[in-house]
Every structure is written in structure tokens, then in C-alpha cells.
Amino acid sequence: MKERWQYCPFCGRELSKMMDEGRERIFCVPEKRFIYDNPVPASTAVVFDDKGRILLVLRNREPGSGRWALPGGFIEIGESPAAAAARELEEETGVRGCDPVLVDVIHEESEFYGTSLVITGYRFEKSSGAPVAGDDADDAAFFELDALPPLAFRSHELLIRKSLRQGS
Ligand SMILES: [Zn+2]
Structure with a gap:
């Protein structure tokens, strides 16, 4: 790293290096x-429509530019993980989410950021608005679960799978 x-x-x-409790x-x-130097927290939104399709965004920034992903991004200082997921959801897709339920917390190494990420996923039980891509997305759309495009991040695949096991 x-x-x-x-x-x-x-x-x-x-800065220098020093051993502390067996770690440099x-x-x-x-x-x-x-x-x-701690992991960086990010938060993502899992939203299904009334047909059971899942909301994805086509990223236009690295990492994962040109690939689909869950709406999400870094948690701001002073912001809760659930609030961050709702904010990113609305910024990237125009969809408003309510009633967040924690799906899982996942650790992923990011080569792009050169650090570890901790990614929380929230499923929003209620949502409103039709998806419209925001500034940092080229497209936002609902996908049938059996016809998902390749996703940008392994953590997002895990969060989708986990949320399906939890039901709705
Ligand atoms: Zn100093």
C-alpha cells in the first residue's frame, strides 16, 4: 500500500516511523x-422499486468510471452513515429515501485511494421520485436483479446479495 x-x-x-504495539x-x-491512518468510511444506498428492481448509477468519475454501482460516497464530518447514504442517493439519482435499514458493513481495500474503506449499506424501505442522473453520474436507472450489469465494486455486489437475503 x-x-x-x-x-x-x-x-x-x-513524519517518521515507530513501532507501537507490534505495528509500524x-x-x-x-x-x-x-x-x-485509519480506514475511510463510505456509505451506500440500496433502493428497490415496487417491481423489485434495484437502483444503480453509471459512474463518471474514478474509481469505477464507466461502470454501474450503488449510489454512494464518503461520509462527511458530522454526518451519520445513514444520512450520508440518503444524501448521496438524492445527489446522484434525485430519488429521496426514507426509513433506512442497515444491510451490512463491509471492508474493502481500495487501490485507487491507497487505503482501506469501510462501506456501510442502507436499504431504504420507502423512496420517492424517478431516477435522474446527478453531476457525478452519467445515468441512473432501475435494473432487474437477473439482468444486473457488471458492478464497479465487489462491496456493492455483497451488499446487494445481503439485502436480498434479508427480504423487504
Ligand atoms: Zn507534528
Whole structure:
């Protein structure tokens, strides 16, 4: 995994490495503090229409540009995972979701971001509005489950499978 931190985000000085509890961690020598490089949380929305089709977006940004995925994105500071899923859903598809139910929490290594992601999936029991692609999507549409296009991320496949097992 490539190194994400070269300079201390607190004091701006060059970082070193130090062993801590059996792990090599990033360390700021002048400040005598460890810099914890933790996984990055993202949240996704699972929405079915009344025909049991699932809502996907055609991504126009990397990672996964040109491929279909669940609506989703990174959780903002101060935002709950469920609120992030609802926000991304509306931004990317124009669909409003209510009554979020947690499907699963999945860990995925991201080569693109050079770090680990933790991806929460929420199924919205109620939704309104017809899908219209937002700025960071080229298309948004409902798909029959037996005719899904190849998805951009393994984590999204797992979340869809898990939500089907949970029923609706
Ligand atoms: Zn520092």
C-alpha cells in the first residue's frame, strides 16, 4: 500500500516511523505523537422499486468510471452513515429515501485511494421520485436483479446479495 502521509497534518513537519504495539506506525518526532491512518468510511444506498428492481448509477468519475454501482460516497464530518447514504442517493439519482435499514458493513481495500474503506449499506424501505442522473453520474436507472450489469465494486455486489437475503 502506498504511503499516504509524508508530512504531519498537525505541525507540517516530516513524519517518521515507530513501532507501537507490534505495528509500524507513522510518528511525528517533534510532537512525539502517532498519526493514526485509519480506514475511510463510505456509505451506500440500496433502493428497490415496487417491481423489485434495484437502483444503480453509471459512474463518471474514478474509481469505477464507466461502470454501474450503488449510489454512494464518503461520509462527511458530522454526518451519520445513514444520512450520508440518503444524501448521496438524492445527489446522484434525485430519488429521496426514507426509513433506512442497515444491510451490512463491509471492508474493502481500495487501490485507487491507497487505503482501506469501510462501506456501510442502507436499504431504504420507502423512496420517492424517478431516477435522474446527478453531476457525478452519467445515468441512473432501475435494473432487474437477473439482468444486473457488471458492478464497479465487489462491496456493492455483497451488499446487494445481503439485502436480498434479508427480504423487504
Ligand atoms: Zn507534528
